[in-house]
Amino acid sequence: MSHGLRIGDVEIAGRVLMAPMTGITDLPFRQVASRLGAAYVATEMVASAELARGRPDVVRRAAVGQGLPLTVIQLVGRDPEAMAEGARMAERAGADIIDLNFGCPAKEVTGVASGSALMRTPDLAARIIETTVKAVSRPVTVKMRLGWDDASRNAVEIGRTAQDLGVAAVTVHGRTRRQFYTGVADWQAVGEVKAALSIPVVVNGDILTAEDAREALGQSGADALMLGRGVYGRPWLAAHLDRALVDGTRLIEPDRADRTAIVIEHMRASIVFYGMPLGLKMFRKHLGWYIEQAPWPEDPQDRRAAKSALCRLENPDEVESGLRELWTDPGPAAREKGVEFSSQAVETTAA
16 A cells, blocks of 8 residues: 555645644644644634635634645535535635535534534535535545444445545544544444545544554554544654554654754744734643643643643743743753652742
8 A cells, every 4th residue: 555645636645644623723733743744734624604704713724824735624514605615715725625524523513503413414415515526626525423323324325425426535533423532433434434435535533653543544444544632732643653654663752852842833833823912822722732741740740730830821931941941851860859850840930
């Protein structure tokens, strides 16, 4: 199997994709992840009707970054014409791929008959697909779940319809909407979709490690995999897993210096994009995940204290200096003493 992935006329330089995630995959995150080697990072979910009306906050979510190797804009909605117009706007904005959201389980989305609720109305889903595919020249993809619940698993049927209507690839999260994120993703069930289709199928759900990646691909037979929550605080994960799939390279997490540089780069990009104070506010959730995911301080309680202290700061320079102090190697003597270094770092930063 070739290591890359082809979706329509778009060549993707890898088989590990990053999912569209509201409040997460904004332009600053996509810039950092792409620089770290991610081959595919989708935009946040964009409401098609609001995009067509030019709502500033929605347009911002679809922001196309110059220099990114690939732009994937995901649209959500239930009106076929609004979805088509949103797709036209996405194409004019420079989208390489346009993804349709048939999988979001959030109540605010399903409550207006969008996202995974469209799996309950396959005729409407088909009209949305057909109208959108005809509206643009770019490849259109669909991201969905196994179905609404266990009694109505219809991903195979919707996948076949999507393929017949010209969709270039589908991604399947191995849960139903009823499950939200509980239980475990059923990668074998995604394999049923793969077996029924000739277009690329991407498996999604519960993929956090190289072992997960290999197992998900093995059980599903999928052409590629998609990461979601596993990239919180780890924007390098897609590139690392991609390499592990190619040559079995053992994943090595960034050291203190590299991780500090990544976090600071991300914070500065957020401030440039949103301005202050919004840029720092938008970045705080990422900062919290970076601290939670780091192996230092060793004591989780110290990490929680550091997160609380750093995420309260209002000055980016203070955040930067506090992070550098938190992740500075204390040396062998201090490491032997245990938690003293991390506790001191938190107290200094909070001041």
